[in-house]
Amino acid sequence: MTEATVRPGSTGHSHGGGEIPLQTRNERLRSIDPSKHTKIDGRDEQWRYLDSARMGGLDTNTLRDASSELKVSAPAEFSSDLVDASDPSFGIAGLPEDLPTANAWAAATKALKLTLSGEASEPAFISVGNLDNQSAAHLIIQSKTHARGTVILDHTGKGNLAEIVEIIVGDESALTVVSIQDWDDESVHTSAQFARLGRNSKLKHVVISLGGKTVRVTPNAEFTAPGAEVELLGLYFADAGQHLEHRSYVDHAVANCKSRVTYKGALQGKGAHTVWIGDVLIRKAAEGTDTYELNRNLLLTDGARADSVPNLEIETGEIEGAGHASASGRFDDEQLFYLQARGINELDARRLVVRGFLNEIIQQIGVDSIEERLNASIELELARGNH
Amino acid sequence: MATLQVKNLHVTVETEQGSIEILKGVDLTIRSGESHAIMGPNGSGKSTLAYTIAGHPKYTVTEGEITLDGENVLEMSVDERARAGLFLAMQYPVEIPGVSVSNFLRTAKTAITGEAPAIRTWINEVREAMTNLKMDAGFTERNVNEGFSGGEKKRHEILQLELLKPKFAILDETDSGLDVDALRVVSEGVNRIKDANGFGLLLITHYTRILNYIKPDFVHVFVAGKIAEQGGPELAERLEAEGYDRYLKV
Ligand SMILES: Nc1ncnc2c1ncn2[C@@H]1O[C@H](COP(=O)(O)OP(=O)(O)OP(=O)(O)O)[C@@H](O)[C@H]1O
Ligand SMILES: [Mg+2]
Numbered sequence: 001m002t003e004a005t006v007r008p009g010s011t012g013h014s015h016g017g018g019e020i021p022l023q024t025r026n027e028r029l030r031s032i033d034p035s036k037h038t039k040i041d042g043r044d045e046q047w048r049y050l051d052s053a054r055m056g057g058l059d060t061n062t063l064r065d066a067s068s069e070l071k072v073s074a075p076a077e078f079s080s081d082l083v084d085a086s087d088p089s090f091g092i093a094g095l096p097e098d099l100p101t102a103n104a105w106a107a108a109t110k111a112l113k114l115t116l117s118g119e120a121s122e123p124a125f126i127s128v129g130n131l132d133n134q135s136a137a138h139l140i141i142q143s144k145t146h147a148r149g150t151v152i153l154d155h156t157g158k159g160n161l162a163e164i165v166e167i168i169v170g171d172e173s174a175l176t177v178v179s180i181q182d183w184d185d186e187s188v189h190t191s192a193q194f195a196r197l198g199r200n201s202k203l204k205h206v207v208i209s210l211g212g213k214t215v216r217v218t219p220n221a222e223f224t225a226p227g228a229e230v231e232l233l234g235l236y237f238a239d240a241g242q243h244l245e246h247r248s249y250v251d252h253a254v255a256n257c258k259s260r261v262t263y264k265g266a267l268q269g270k271g272a273h274t275v276w277i278g279d280v281l282i283r284k285a286a287e288g289t290d291t292y293e294l295n296r297n298l299l300l301t302d303g304a305r306a307d308s309v310p311n312l313e314i315e316t317g318e319i320e321g322a323g324h325a326s327a328s329g330r331f332d333d334e335q336l337f338y339l340q341a342r343g344i345n346e347l348d349a350r351r352l353v354v355r356g357f358l359n360e361i362i363q364q365i366g367v368d369s370i371e372e373r374l375n376a377s378i379e380l381e382l383a384r385g386n387h
Numbered sequence: 388m389a390t391l392q393v394k395n396l397h398v399t400v401e402t403e404q405g406s407i408e409i410l411k412g413v414d415l416t417i418r419s420g421e422s423h424a425i426m427g428p429n430g431s432g433k434s435t436l437a438y439t440i441a442g443h444p445k446y447t448v449t450e451g452e453i454t455l456d457g458e459n460v461l462e463m464s465v466d467e468r469a470r471a472g473l474f475l476a477m478q479y480p481v482e483i484p485g486v487s488v489s490n491f492l493r494t495a496k497t498a499i500t501g502e503a504p505a506i507r508t509w510i511n512e513v514r515e516a517m518t519n520l521k522m523d524a525g526f527t528e529r530n531v532n533e534g535f536s537g538g539e540k541k542r543h544e545i546l547q548l549e550l551l552k553p554k555f556a557i558l559d560e561t562d563s564g565l566d567v568d569a570l571r572v573v574s575e576g577v578n579r580i581k582d583a584n585g586f587g588l589l590l591i592t593h594y595t596r597i598l599n600y601i602k603p604d605f606v607h608v609f610v611a612g613k614i615a616e617q618g619g620p621e622l623a624e625r626l627e628a629e630g631y632d633r634y635l636k637v
Binding site for chain 2: 332333334335337338339340341342343344345346348349352353355356357358359360
């Protein structure tokens with residue numbers, strides 16, 4: 001459960017461990033220059049849960065540009081191009097806030113740009129996988145005014161990848177982006193996903209992290225005009241030895257926008273580690289903001305660890321609502337007993353409970369094929385846990 | 388004709404102060420079609436007996452046996468016991484977030500019978516059972532016990548009793564927390580299911596009012612981890628009038 005501490009000099013409050021002094025989220029360095037970023041080091045709040053040894057060289061080595069290796073399969077409403085920094089949308093959704101992302105920026109001189117016009121009833125798929133070691137990729141997903149559609153970004157196989165995903169949500173458009181991290185056991189992946197939302201636009205952003213040695217996804221959402229809505233959803237399942245980290249940041253820079261952040265995770269096995277950090281900044285101008293964030297973790301076995309830190313900074317009192325909840329708990333044996341007492345065997349009972357727990361996210365994805373695949377993956381994870 | 392037999396049952400639980408013995412030699416035999424009521428003061432071990440029969444891992448059997456038609460129940464896992472025909476309606480049913488009642492009921496039925504029920508007949512069966520218990524059809528879409536009122540949880544337990552058709556049913560204070568109408572609906576439900584299925588019933592209760600609806604063949608007075616006295620329905624009347632003082636003084 002969380003413990004609230006009020007920070008001096010702020011009307012908001014933050015949670016969690018206190019050794020590292022918090023800067024306001026807005027003051028974090030943004031730069032495309034790798035030399036400006038601090039090395040991966042536990043003293044830096046951004047890296048307090050990870051060390052360089054787990055990063056597969058993404059922080060130290062020169063990366064290889066893999067943007068052109070991403071495979072796109074999309075309906076006619078989408079167009080895809082390889083663009084460079086001269087493209088007007090290149091770099092407008094966000095700039096690197098950490099070293100691997102800056103490394104990726106330097107290496108990936110080209111970006112794969114997917115543009116959505118009109119209403120696409122079928123999703124676009126971008127698949128990334130089986131990359132040579134230490135790759136970088138830059139993607140730009142843009143929905144034009146009034147466009148509607150879904151993009152699924154699917155990461156599988158082997159490879160260490162530092163990735164930048166820019167998501168530019170045009171005025172009055174509605175976009176769903178699903179990012180699946182289902183890598184092989186040894187893969188390392190960082191993905192900085194920057195969303196910039198236009199007037200009255202809607203973004204549903206879904207992160208699903210299942211496979212990989214180290215996965216660190218940092219979704220940022222910035223509102224640029226009123227009336228927009230973002231939903232950041234996340235689901236993760238960590239096994240022994242896996243580190244799955246998610247840090248979301250919602251920047252309520254303007255008035256009358258709404259954000260919902262919901263991340264849920266299951267953990268099993270020795271050394272399974274998950275981290276969720278949920279930053280929300282409500283700036284002075286952001287009157288009428290409505291925000292809520294929630295993170296829940298289900299620890300299926302001993303030896304797993306879930307860190308969960310919601311962090312709400314509020315600079316105006318004129319808001320609709322702002323709240324958060326965070327809880328991590330052990331698997332409830334009473335639930336297991338109840339189900340078994342109705343004849344359901346232990347494995348099926350565990351399945352039911354875990355699926356039930358994760359359902360809240362799965363039900364909201366809205367893409368049948370992904371929901372089915374996810375259900376199958378969860379079955380597999382549970383079977384692997386060998387309960 | 389089936390028989391559930393409890394012989395010289397001793398049960399302990401682990402506490403921070405070490406293990407303590409809660410059941411101290413319980414003997415009880417229930418046959419199909421019989422109704423047994425257990426009454427006794429708070430903390431005497433009634434739920435412990437019920438949970439131990441169902442196989443809750445918190446309780447350790449140190450002596451004695453439980454058999455179902457001669458089969459050793461103590462060697463069975465919790466789910467095996469349920470599949471063998473034992474059913475416990477719990478005093479405090481557990482919430483299971485994200486699992487709908489309809490999914491839960493279908494999964495349980497499939498587990499008990501070993502095959503998935505035919506969809507159309509199953510849906511009708513569930514609907515009819517819910518109507519009998521005056522449960523709103525909307526409950527099937529809700530998550531198991533989540534946000535259910537105390538009385539709704541108890542009806543949901545009896546709904547499972549009706550659908551899973553066990554050989555023996557233990558109802559642990561199913562009557563507690565029910566209003567007068569609900570008590571009647573639930574009791575009539577139990578009687579109806581019992582007439583149809585002929586199961587053996589073990590009813591744990593603090594109140595004789597449920598015994599006005601469900602007539603017990605035997606009444607057992609449970610005190611300090613054992614059965615202190617047994618008799619017919621008239622024993623319940625006497626307990627209502629006199630309380631447990633005479634047993635506790637000894
Ligand atoms: N884990 C435990 N630690 C300590 N004592 C326990 C534990 N579990 C059960 N007990 C004790 O065992 C005794 C019997 O409990 P039980 O729930 O079986 O009583 P009961 O007869 O069902 O009571 P009630 O009428 O209140 O439902 C109680 O004194 C209870 O406190
Ligand atoms: Mg009890």
